[in-house]
Amino acid sequence: MKPATKLIHTGERIDTGATPSLTVPIYETSTFVFDSVADVIKYQEGKLNGYLYSRYENPTVVAVEQKVAAVDGAEAALLFSSGMAAISTTLLTLLKPGDEILCSAAIYGGTFHIIEDLMTKFGVERRFITLDDLANLDRVIGPKTKMVWFESPINPTLRCVDVRKVAAACKKAGVMSVIDNTFASALNQPVASMGIDLSMQSATKYLNGHSDVTGGALSGSKSVIAPLAKARRLLGGIMDPIPAFALGRGIKTMPLRVAQHNANALKVAQHFENHTALECVHYPGLTSHPDHAIAKGQMSGFGGVVTLDIKGGRDAAFRVFDQLKIIKRAASLGGVESICSLPILTSQYGLTDDELVQAGVSKGMVRISIGLEDASDLIADLEQALA
Numbered sequence: 035m036k037p038a039t040k041l042i043h044t045g046e047r048i049d050t051g052a053t054p055s056l057t058v059p060i061y062e063t064s065t066f067v068f069d070s071v072a073d074v075i076k077y078q079e080g081k082l083n084g085y086l087y088s089r090y091e092n093p094t095v096v097a098v099e100q101k102v103a104a105v106d107g108a109e110a111a112l113l114f115s116s117g118m119a120a121i122s123t124t125l126l127t128l129l130k131p132g133d134e135i136l137c138s139a140a141i142y143g144g145t146f147h148i149i150e151d152l153m154t155k156f157g158v159e160r161r162f163i164t165l166d167d168l169a170n171l172d173r174v175i176g177p178k179t180k181m182v183w184f185e186s187p188i189n190p191t192l193r194c195v196d197v198r199k200v201a202a203a204c205k206k207a208g209v210m211s212v213i214d215n216t217f218a219s220a221l222n223q224p225v226a227s228m229g230i231d232l233s234m235q236s237a238t239k240y241l242n243g244h245s246d247v248t249g250g251a252l253s254g255s256k257s258v259i260a261p262l263a264k265a266r267r268l269l270g271g272i273m274d275p276i277p278a279f280a281l282g283r284g285i286k287t288m289p290l291r292v293a294q295h296n297a298n299a300l301k302v303a304q305h306f307e308n309h310t311a312l313e314c315v316h317y318p319g320l321t322s323h324p325d326h327a328i329a330k331g332q333m334s335g336f337g338g339v340v341t342l343d344i345k346g347g348r349d350a351a352f353r354v355f356d357q358l359k360i361i362k363r364a365a366s367l368g369g370v371e372s373i374c375s376l377p378i379l380t381s382q383y384g385l386t387d388d389e390l391v392q393a394g395v396s397k398g399m400v401r402i403s404i405g406l407e408d409a410s411d412l413i414a415d416l417e418q419a420l421a
């Protein structure tokens with residue numbers, strides 16, 4: 035089946051009994067009934083295909099996990115109550131005291147802080163590495179390295195990392211490669227087919243796509259996912275059935291949504307590329323982007339996030355932000371509605387001037403998650419704000 039067909043039909047028709055519903059029902063129950071002690075024993079021995087308790091597994095959640103695995107082209111997937119629950123479960127399960135994680139310095143703030151502030155308490159060592167290091171992992175991976183964690187495209191500069199190259203270097207060294215594929219989504223960037231061991235996504239973003247679910251997802255081979263599923267039972271971060279239902283519904287239209295996000299973002303980026311009020315436009319689909327060649331080699335679409343660097347720096351960016359009429363002032367990305375955030379007040383909040391320079395982030399940056407409105411309305415809104 036092609037992706038559009040797969041995402042609609044995978045995981046559906048789980049109720050084929052007396053109430054054969056077309057769509058996945060919401061199994062809003064904390065626990066499940068057994069007929070006999072024999073059945074409980076069979077369940078515990080893995081011989082009964084049933085459910086015990088919704089912190090372990092829930093039929094609605096399992097059905098949507100099958101959809102996520104289909105999106106990602108992976109053998110298995112797990113859903114979590116947030117992207118951060120997926121990240122914390124991964125780190126706590128796969129790393130132990132004395133292990134080292136190599137993490138891209140250009141990473142989501144929550145990921146940085148959990149590695150820097152929390153994992154170090156458990157004796158996990160970390161090195162934050164540059165894009166240049168990621169391109170030359172052979173010389174960076176050390177004897178204690180167990181995991182490499184990175185993103186591509188990176189927020190808010192949308193710099194890109196050669197995913198196949200990272201996967202190959204990790205494979206050669208026997209190190210686990212983990213990508214946060216939230217910004218691209220697997221429909222644009224199918225990382226499982228590029229040799230990545232584990233893909234993490236904030237399902238809050240493009241997977242759900244309607245800004246009404248907080249969730250996280252992990253996908254990979256069955257052998258990579260199995261210990262994470264076991265640990266999720268203990269750490270307790272599984273997604274609830276109601277958000278899982280909404281997520282499954284969102285995924286059915288994901289190919290349409292992602293294609294339109296890509297098309298709208300490219301239109302906006304191209305329109306503003308040489309605008310006199312801007313220093314530059316950051317979008318990997320533009321030939322002027324420093325990593326356009328890498329992006330072209332691994333992405334079928336360039337995603338929905340565009341960053342404008344406004345001439346006049348911070349004050350000018352603040353004025354543009356306040357003038358927007360259709361595009362809403364809000365954090366996050368990946369929803370049907372266009373939203374806009376200022377990196378120095380969100381993802382890069384509190385960084386010194388030097389740290390901002392190192393991250394390639396300027397005070398005039400305005401990050402826009404381009405939604406599914408008509409692109410001409412978004413362009414008009416940005417034009418009037420810039421004026």
Ligand SMILES: Cc1ncc(COP(=O)(O)O)c(C=O)c1O
Nearest residue numbers: 116117118142214216236238249
């Ligand atoms: C790239 C990226 N990774 C992870 C997360 C964390 O996901 P969540 O907010 O769903 O916990 C976010 C949230 O903004 C993100 O942008």
